[in-house]
Amino acid sequence: MRGPRARAVVVWVQAETMQTNDSAGFTTRAVHKARGFAGSTGAVMPPVFLTATFASGNPDGFDYTRSGNPNFRLLEQAVAALEGARYATCFASGVSAMTAVVSTLQAGDVVVAEENLYGCTYRLFERVFAKFGLRVRYVDLAQRSNWGVIGAERPKLVWLESPTNPLLKVVDLAGLSAAGADVGAAVLVDNTFASAYLQRPVELGATLSLSSTTKYINGHSDCLGGVVATNDSVWQERMVFAQKALGLQPSPFDAWLTARGQRTLALRMDRHSATALELARWLETHAGVRAVRYPFLPSHPQYELARRQMKSGSGILTAELECSAAEALAFCRRLRLFTLAESLGGVESLVCHPATMTHASVPAEVRRQVGISDGLVRFSVGIEDVEDLRRDLEAALHA
Ligand SMILES: Cc1ncc(COP(=O)(O)O)c(C=O)c1O
Numbered sequence: 569m570r571g572p573r574a575r576a577v578v579v580w581v582q583a584e585t586m587q588t589n590d591s592a593g594f595t596t597r598a599v600h601k602a603r604g605f606a607g608s609t610g611a612v613m614p615p616v617f618l619t620a621t622f623a624s625g626n627p628d629g630f631d632y633t634r635s636g637n638p639n640f641r642l643l644e645q646a647v648a649a650l651e652g653a654r655y656a657t658c659f660a661s662g663v664s665a666m667t668a669v670v671s672t673l674q675a676g677d678v679v680v681a682e683e684n685l686y687g688c689t690y691r692l693f694e695r696v697f698a699k700f701g702l703r704v705r706y707v708d709l710a711q712r713s714n715w716g717v718i719g720a721e722r723p724k725l726v727w728l729e730s731p732t733n734p735l736l737k738v739v740d741l742a743g744l745s746a747a748g749a750d751v752g753a754a755v756l757v758d759n760t761f762a763s764a765y766l767q768r769p770v771e772l773g774a775t776l777s778l779s780s781t782t783k784y785i786n787g788h789s790d791c792l793g794g795v796v797a798t799n800d801s802v803w804q805e806r807m808v809f810a811q812k813a814l815g816l817q818p819s820p821f822d823a824w825l826t827a828r829g830q831r832t833l834a835l836r837m838d839r840h841s842a843t844a845l846e847l848a849r850w851l852e853t854h855a856g857v858r859a860v861r862y863p864f865l866p867s868h869p870q871y872e873l874a875r876r877q878m879k880s881g882s883g884i885l886t887a888e889l890e891c892s893a894a895e896a897l898a899f900c901r902r903l904r905l906f907t908l909a910e911s912l913g914g915v916e917s918l919v920c921h922p923a924t925m926t927h928a929s930v931p932a933e934v935r936r937q938v939g940i941s942d943g944l945v946r947f948s949v950g951i952e953d954v955e956d957l958r959r960d961l962e963a964a965l966h967a
Contacts, residue, residue, distance in 0.1 A: 662780025665794030675701025745773030783913025840883025
């Protein structure tokens, strides 16, 4: 018979050894990676460490939650394993993660960015960091003929998104990572729309893979978060520094929710992708729809690249309706299962009108140039039954 103290140690060791090694499959890693810190209780899932501070000299070396908390350290281990990266740092939101990266730059530095970016990324560059002397060149990087700008500008950072928000352009991550490396630029990929299950930028050569975990990684639309994964120890140190120096850390409870959500990432992504592909094929044949964009439709301009780079097409699709902005919004409001709301990547279906919502912060002129028309509608396809979603779309289009 073991005494209580010995039993506690055995339980602790079991909890620790349940951590998997990196050769385990994606879902095995997702389920088992974020499970430590069970302590002497044998809790199968970690508790939420709702504490601002830690007693000095504790064995795990925690001091103050802004610079480290078990819940976000566990999430960081899990996301690093999913991204196939050595390190990951978690933040309070996707925008906090971007702020951490951009805060490492200096006045006069240049960023070369894909021209179709999430609206708040554009706003962060133009309304916040431009006044500190950052210069951003926006280019259509889906066109290989434009890649020369990387050699010409010699940027500190190349900022990519793929698929892009909201146009779902797909850019060549391996090719652009090599082009960035040639001039010593770090290459960041905003991987929010794909998630690490469908695409792993660091494995394709990118320096940094950034995700808003608010979307697919958490997947339940109940908290915000962001993460930056990398193999580069210098960048990792910069991210950890930004997390505590700028106060960009997530709350322990949000990190706990996100760690819970990521355990089912693979299952959800398979379902999102299958349903979105079926709806995209159907919408493409619908008379009221001018065009449908979805990376795994043969009509997508980068279809072949998407098939090489991504496991499946993800859950976002966009449709261009034959109508004005007011009519497009009215269509969105008629939907019953797709809620008209910002955000994406949750189990529930959402619809968004980028010109008046996510990309309202982008000047109308710039929206027109990059192809965000007034009739463009973005669907985040949830995990509901596909027939119900199709009926909802049909009814709203018919009206
Ligand atoms: C592609 C992309 N990146 C980053 C973000 C920002 O994430 P958050 O809302 O978590 O700050 C979003 C949000 O919609 C996004 O769509």
